[in-house]
Amino acid sequence: xxxxxxxxxxxxxxxxxxxxxxxxxxxxxxxxxxxxxxxxxxxxxxxxxxxxxxxxxxxxxxxxxxxxxxxxxxxxxxxxxxxxxxxxxxxxxxxxxxxxxxxxxxxxxxxxxxxxxxxxxxxxxxxxxxxxxxxxxxxxxxxxxxxxxxxxxxxxxxxxxxxxxxxxxxxxxxxxxxxxxxxxxxxxxxxxxxxxxxxxxxxxxxxxxxxxxxxxxxxxxxxxxxxxxxxxxxxxxxxxxx
Numbered sequence: 001x002x003x004x005x006x007x008x009x010x011x012x013x014x015x016x017x018x019x020x021x022x023x024x025x026x027x028x029x030x031x032x033x034x035x036x037x038x039x040x041x042x043x044x045x046x047x048x049x050x051x052x053x054x055x056x057x058x059x060x061x062x063x064x065x066x067x068x069x070x071x072x073x074x075x076x077x078x079x080x081x082x083x084x085x086x087x088x089x090x091x092x093x094x095x096x097x098x099x100x101x102x103x104x105x106x107x108x109x110x111x112x113x114x115x116x117x118x119x120x121x122x123x124x125x126x127x128x129x130x131x132x133x134x135x136x137x138x139x140x141x142x143x144x145x146x147x148x149x150x151x152x153x154x155x156x157x158x159x160x161x162x163x164x165x166x167x168x169x170x171x172x173x174x175x176x177x178x179x180x181x182x183x184x185x186x187x188x189x190x191x192x193x194x195x196x197x198x199x200x201x202x203x204x205x206x207x208x209x210x211x212x213x214x215x216x217x218x219x220x221x222x223x224x225x226x227x228x229x230x231x232x233x234x235x236x237x238x239x240x241x242x
Contacts, residue, residue, distance in 0.1 A: 001097070002167065003065035003142050005087040006078035009175060012085040016169070016185035023146055023156040024064060026057035037131035038109040045111050056128060061148050061156055065089070067140040069170055070207040074139065075199070083175050085182075086199070088168035089160075090192070091144065096163075098126075100141040102134040165191050171198045173208065179217045192221040
């Protein structure tokens with residue numbers, strides 16, 4: 001599945017150079033209702049949901065993607081007013097990649113204190129993770145839930161080759177970066193072919209499109225033979241370490 005990651009110029013270039021994305025921790029996300037889609041008018045229920053949130057966010061964070069790169073609002077809100085970039089990834093579909101469901105009202109609380117675990121079953125946890133208010137619907141959000149393992153200076157990262165491949169870099173309409181600068185950051189022989197293009201405001205709709213006056217640059221990915229050699233070298237190193 002092709003999904004899109006909006007980011008600012010500085011973080012975008014850092015991500016390309018290092019071939020990894022910054023993981024968002026739940027407490028750092030911009031929605032105060034994160035993991036809390038249920039009505040919480042009961043004080044005891046509120047205390048219980050705080051425990052649920054603490055457990056769900058203890059060892060995991062998320063990478064937030066959009067289904068579309070053409071949204072003017074997404075460029076404005078998450079790519080520094082069109083001065084940043086949007087990264088296209090091909091992501092493996094699995095149980096950790098989920099589509100956000102948008103609702104108009106908070107959901108009825110499923111908590112029943114007379115039952116084991118107070119009715120905290122898989123269905124309840126899925127709704128905690130994947131339900132947001134319809135005011136966020138313009139984001140067309142998908143999330144990849146990932147473990148908090150690779151930590152540097154208090155920030156956690158997920159490498160590009162961990163279930164996702166970079167396929168395209170879209171430079172913002174107001175971004176000062178050139179194709180050459182972005183190509184240098186992408187590097188030679190990425191895991192798959194990577195296209196570099198530039199966005200502009202569409203002439204016939206309120207959306208973004210590809211600027212055809214700017215040449216699209218394609219960086220050729222690794223050949224199957226090179227990938228085979230790298231897999232063999234990795235296997236030999238792992239075997240030698242045993």
